[in-house]
Amino acid sequence: MNAIVESRDSTSAFRSKGASVSASQRFVLLLKREFWEHRGGFLWAPLVTGAIAILFSLFGAIAGSLMFDGRNMRVNDLSFNGAGGVEAVRHAVGFAGDIALLVGTGITTSVLVFVVFFYALGSLYDERKDRSVLFWKSLPVSDAETVLSKAAWALLLAPALAVVIGLIVGVTLWLITAGMMLVNGIPGAEAVFSRSHPFRVLAHVLSTIPIYVLWALPTVGWLMLCSAWARSKPFLWAVLLPFLGAILISWMGGVTGLAVPYGSVWYTLVVRGLLSIAPGTWYLNHDASPQRVNGPTDLANAIDFSSTWQVLGTLDLWIGAAIGAAMIYAAIWLRRHRELAD
Amino acid sequence: MNAVASHDTGHDAVVSARELRKAYKSTVALDGTSFEIPPGRIIGLIGPNGAGKTTALKAILGLTPFEGQLKVLGRDPRTQRDELMNDVCFIADVAVLPRWIRVGQAIDFVAGVHPRFDREKCERFLANTKLKKTQRVRELSKGMIVQLHLALVMAIDARLLVLDEPTLGLDILYRKQFYQRLLEDYFDEQKTIIITTHQVEEVEHILTDVMFIRNGRIVLNAAMDEVSERYTEVLVSADRVDAARALKPIDERALPFGKVVMLYDGQQSAGTSQLAALGETRTPGLADLFVALMKGTYA
Numbered sequence: 001m002n003a004i005v006e007s008r009d010s011t012s013a014f015r016s017k018g019a020s021v022s023a024s025q026r027f028v029l030l031l032k033r034e035f036w037e038h039r040g041g042f043l044w045a046p047l048v049t050g051a052i053a054i055l056f057s058l059f060g061a062i063a064g065s066l067m068f069d070g071r072n073m074r075v076n077d078l079s080f081n082g083a084g085g086v087e088a089v090r091h092a093v094g095f096a097g098d099i100a101l102l103v104g105t106g107i108t109t110s111v112l113v114f115v116v117f118f119y120a121l122g123s124l125y126d127e128r129k130d131r132s133v134l135f136w137k138s139l140p141v142s143d144a145e146t147v148l149s150k151a152a153w154a155l156l157l158a159p160a161l162a163v164v165i166g167l168i169v170g171v172t173l174w175l176i177t178a179g180m181m182l183v184n185g186i187p188g189a190e191a192v193f194s195r196s197h198p199f200r201v202l203a204h205v206l207s208t209i210p211i212y213v214l215w216a217l218p219t220v221g222w223l224m225l226c227s228a229w230a231r232s233k234p235f236l237w238a239v240l241l242p243f244l245g246a247i248l249i250s251w252m253g254g255v256t257g258l259a260v261p262y263g264s265v266w267y268t269l270v271v272r273g274l275l276s277i278a279p280g281t282w283y284l285n286h287d288a289s290p291q292r293v294n295g296p297t298d299l300a301n302a303i304d305f306s307s308t309w310q311v312l313g314t315l316d317l318w319i320g321a322a323i324g325a326a327m328i329y330a331a332i333w334l335r336r337h338r339e340l341a342d
Numbered sequence: 343m344n345a346v347a348s349h350d351t352g353h354d355a356v357v358s359a360r361e362l363r364k365a366y367k368s369t370v371a372l373d374g375t376s377f378e379i380p381p382g383r384i385i386g387l388i389g390p391n392g393a394g395k396t397t398a399l400k401a402i403l404g405l406t407p408f409e410g411q412l413k414v415l416g417r418d419p420r421t422q423r424d425e426l427m428n429d430v431c432f433i434a435d436v437a438v439l440p441r442w443i444r445v446g447q448a449i450d451f452v453a454g455v456h457p458r459f460d461r462e463k464c465e466r467f468l469a470n471t472k473l474k475k476t477q478r479v480r481e482l483s484k485g486m487i488v489q490l491h492l493a494l495v496m497a498i499d500a501r502l503l504v505l506d507e508p509t510l511g512l513d514i515l516y517r518k519q520f521y522q523r524l525l526e527d528y529f530d531e532q533k534t535i536i537i538t539t540h541q542v543e544e545v546e547h548i549l550t551d552v553m554f555i556r557n558g559r560i561v562l563n564a565a566m567d568e569v570s571e572r573y574t575e576v577l578v579s580a581d582r583v584d585a586a587r588a589l590k591p592i593d594e595r596a597l598p599f600g601k602v603v604m605l606y607d608g609q610q611s612a613g614t615s616q617l618a619a620l621g622e623t624r625t626p627g628l629a630d631l632f633v634a635l636m637k638g639t640y641a
Contacts, residue, residue, distance in 0.1 A: 020457050021454065021455060021456070021457050025454065026454070026455050029450075029451060029454040029455055030455075032451075033447075033451055036442070036443065036444075036447050037440070037442050037443075127440070130438075130440065130441060131435060131438045132438055132439065132440035132441075133438075134405075134432075134434040134435060134438040135434075135438045135439050135440065135491075136440075137403075137405065137427075138403075138427070138431055138432045138433070138434065138495075139427065139451075139452060139455050139456055140424070140427040140428045140455060140456060140457070141427075141455050142424045336423075337407065339400075339405070339406045339407070340405070
């Protein structure tokens with residue numbers, strides 16, 4: 001009897017001794033853990049790609065400046081005589097500045113697409129494959145917390161990091177463009193500064209992040225579900241199922257002669273299921289796509305962020321997000337209940 | 343003695359299993375298995391390959407679905423796993439630490455998520471090894487990985503520690519060190535340790551209890567002193583073999599020069615006095631007892 005009393009006492013004693021860990025502290029540590037493991041993809045991949053882009057444009061600018069002899073250029077002989085012509089040049093130069101700014105995020109986010117794709121696909125599979133899941137599961141961290149920390153990286157943190165790096169790259173490219181134009185005495189070069197819209201571009205790019213979270217949810221959810229479910233080759237399952245599904249439905253439509261909405265089938269399964277991790281794919285939804293970009297003014301309109309936010313008004317985005325959330329829930333369930341194959 | 347008392351009453355059992363059942367496609371891993379594990383014990387769960395050891399441990403750890411009643415520290419591992427993991431820790435295999443992690447990161451992580459982790463203790467354990475904080479797990483030898491894992495786990499003040507083949511593939515130096523540390527620096531009467539291993543001889547001296555499992559059933563569940571009371575080994579010289587066989591040994595094996603070792607179960611055959619007359623008697627090793635009780639497993 002003594003032992004029982006004693007053990008109760010000491011149990012409560014060492015319960016109070018241990019400092020409790022709050023859920024938010026734990027989640028922050030889980031996020032850190034993902035960064036430790038995937039630093040290469042999240043940080044170095046966009047950083048290195050951005051640096052290479054800067055290096056190339058710098059080489060290009062220097063080489064171009066050396067070959068281009070500004071003294072021989074006679075502006076008045078060119079076709080854009082007159083006040084309107086100069087104005088057009090300034091417009092074009094400003095446009096070039098905007099493009100330079102956007103190219104930065106374009107480069108880093110296209111790297112991001114690959115990083116997020118393979119990260120999500122491996123997020124719950126790799127730990128099972130190397131059996132380290134047995135270590136993670138020996139700690140008092142719930143499956144929901146673990147899976148959500150991985151989803152948070154795929155949907156929010158990795159894109160945000162890529163965008164921030166992309167903006168830095170973009171500003172650098174913008175300065176290189178401006179520098180090159182000024183050095184070579186291109187008429188209207190100062191318009192890079194006066195006619196570009198750096199803050200609008202920045203605001204626009206940052207404003208797409210919340211949309212990205214919701215838009216990419218079905219794809220990230222699908223990839224994580226495959227990652228949690230596949231016993232082997234999650235890549236094949238994740239890619240082939242939507243494609244085969246779309247092909248099968250199209251083929252059935254062809255055979256039976258039913259009016260299958262082919263476009264919608266392919267759009268739903270392949271674009272929303274697999275490609276929605278690419279930023280900007282929301283423009284494929286017709287309700288959200290801007291008017292065609294024909295020139296500088298249109299570009300300025302296109303990057304007006306209110307137009308991007310139109311996608312928030314589409315059912316497409318919200319249904320996709322709901323399905324994505326459900327798939328992440330299923331991934332949590334699988335990680336909790338699925339047995340490891342020995 | 344107190345521990346034995348609570349063993350009898352079944353109160354406060356660390357693990358209490360009733361009629362556990364689990365079948366895979368081709369085999370039955372748990373076949374109505376029932377057992378109780380009282381606190382403050384080191385239990386060896388020993389069985390041949392495919393006997394259901396790992397399945398039983400996975401059930402206790404909430405890593406596999408099963409049928410039957412199971413309470414671990416008063417909780418059901420199927421539905422209350424998250425709470426349970428504050429009090430339960432396990433090394434479920436050798437070398438499951440993620441290969442990318444650095445020693446320092448592993449410590450930081452466990453320290454951050456586990457309310458019962460004692461960082462100083464962990465660092466003290468590691469100070470006696472060659473491990474450096476900046477090393478990645480993939481740069482470590484298997485023995486060093488186990489040292490790290492053990493240091494992490496021993497710094498956690500858990501009430502139940504489950505070790506599934508913790509020393510598989512390690513050399514004898516690491517194996518001895520592993521169990522010695524566990525006994526000297528970790529175990530106390532508040533803690534319970536369950537160990538499965540095939541290297542029976544090496545854990546024998548640290549166990550307080552032993553459980554033999556075969557085809558998903560517990561065939562022996564006893565404290566070590568009960569085992570030594572119940573089973574006797576007799577070294578019988580060649581001329582007394584027939585007399586010895588008449589007392590129905592459960593197993594016999596020949597030694598060089600005609601001597602035979604006979605193993606007797608006190609519950610089935612003659613008393614100690616009769617056995618002493620046959621020759622030199624002693625307590626059988628766990629390995630020999632295991633072989634005797636598992637005869638015909640693979641037949």
